[in-house]
Amino acid sequence: MRALIKAALLIGLSFPLTNVFAMPSVADAETQTQVDQFVSMMVEKHQFDPDFIQQTLDSANKNQTILDAIAKPWEAKPWHQYYPIFLTDKRLAKGVKFWQEHKVTLQRAEKETGVPAQIIVAIIGVETFYGTYKGKYPVLDALYTLGFHYPPRAKFFKSELAEYFLLTREEGFPMTEVKGSYAGAMGWGQFISSSYRHYAIDFDGDGVRDLLNNPVDAIGSVANYFKRHGWIPNEPIAFKAKVINQDAKVDDLISKSLKYQHTWQELADAGIEIEKNITIQPNQSVKLLSFEQAEFTEYWVGLPNFYTITRYNHSPLYAMAVFQFSQQLQQAMETQ
Incomplete structure (x- = not known):
């Protein structure tokens, strides 16, 4: 081995010696197999150009921070540590202001879907603090990382990655530029790609379903999501x-x-x-x-409406935080 290395140095090879003897790891080989299968599926099932899919995936980055985040979700905390994150005076004040600014839109959403304004306002407040924190991770990186490097939920996130390709093709989004949560949720209401495709609506009539930058579309879409998932109007939670x-x-x-x-x-x-x-x-x-x-x-x-809230995030802690925040919002608006 030493003689071989010495010979390589003597003949002046232009590439690093580590590459001379490097062999792809089993994990790398398995990932590439999964990527190849994903590319084939997108071509056969959705008629994408294979070069486009491959080049896009080649541009994606595995992000260890995303893997660390999904391993320690907030919903793993006990309730007494969880609810103070969301039930704050600052979020309540911001929520009342948002409600006042979008009062007409919220009234229309409630009338058309039966979902009360306080629930819609609570969801957007819990998810993004009213558009303040919509996520810092490229959605492509998040879905690539979790789809190909997080075995416990790889199937789900590969499916969401496919939905993201379809969504960006349909809506004309710049695929590599959209940012969201570590789980690939995006916009004011933090819709994952499949939810965006199936439940987002154009609520301001401009011909675009823009949940990334348009709070009016976000309000209508959150309401539509709850309606489609079985919200019962005028019933308790x-x-x-x-x-x-x-x-x-x-x-x-x-x-x-x-x-x-x-x-x-x-x-x-x-x-x-x-x-x-x-x-x-x-x-x-x-x-x-x-x-x-x-x-x-x-x-x-x-009751059934509590279950409907868990359709948005599959956690009783989340649903209870939204419910209690909605009560705070309603009480604050009644005193205005």
């Missing part, structure tokens, strides 16, 4: 609850699944109680929710 039966097997009533598996009658029979002046129909589908405070556990009963 959740009620605070308590366990009155000390023998109640609360853990058996709480599941990690977001789907509702109990009726109100079942919870009531098990020793769960809400305020006396509130009525829930016995056969109403509900979910018992628990939220970890610093020194105790807080319980809530979620």
Whole structure:
């Protein structure tokens, strides 16, 4: 080996010696195979030019910061550490101002979809602080990184990468320039590519579905998303609850699944109680929710509209933060 290296030096090879003996790693080979399969799929299924797909992917960068971020999502925090991130006086003041500035648009969205203004305003406030923080990562880099270098959810993010190619082709976006969250969500309401394609609407009538820079389109699109995911107009979202039966097997009533598996009658029979002046129909589908405070556990009963909020972000913590923020917004507007 030493003789070979010495010979290489003597004949004056122009490339680094590390390249003489470098072999592609198994991981690199697997990634390239996946990229090749993705290119073929986009060509066969969506009629893209293979050179365009390959060149675009070649320009994408694997970002370790993105991998670090998805490994430690905010939703992994306990409730008492999570909600102070969003329920702040600063966000509330900004939300009231946003509501006042877009009052007519919000009234129209509520009338057309049945989704209350406070929910729409809460979502945009929680997601981007009203357009202030729309994300710093190139969406292409985020989806490439997670699609080809994050095995736990590679299938999902490859699908979103395909949706992003389709979205930018349809909307004429500069593919390498759009920025968003570490998960590839973008715009005022942080829509992922598939949601953008399926639920974004042109709410100001200018012929463009612009969720990146247009708060009017964002308002209409958030409302449309909730309507399409089953929002029930004029129905409650959740009620605070308590366990009155000390023998109640609360853990058996709480599941990690977001789907509702109990009726109100079942919870009531098990020793769960809400305020006396509130009525829930016995056969109403509900979910018992628990939220970890610093020194105790807080319980809530979620109704179908709470489930709808989790369609936007699959986390009960997120849904509760949006719900409670929407209540703060509504109360603040009523005192204006």
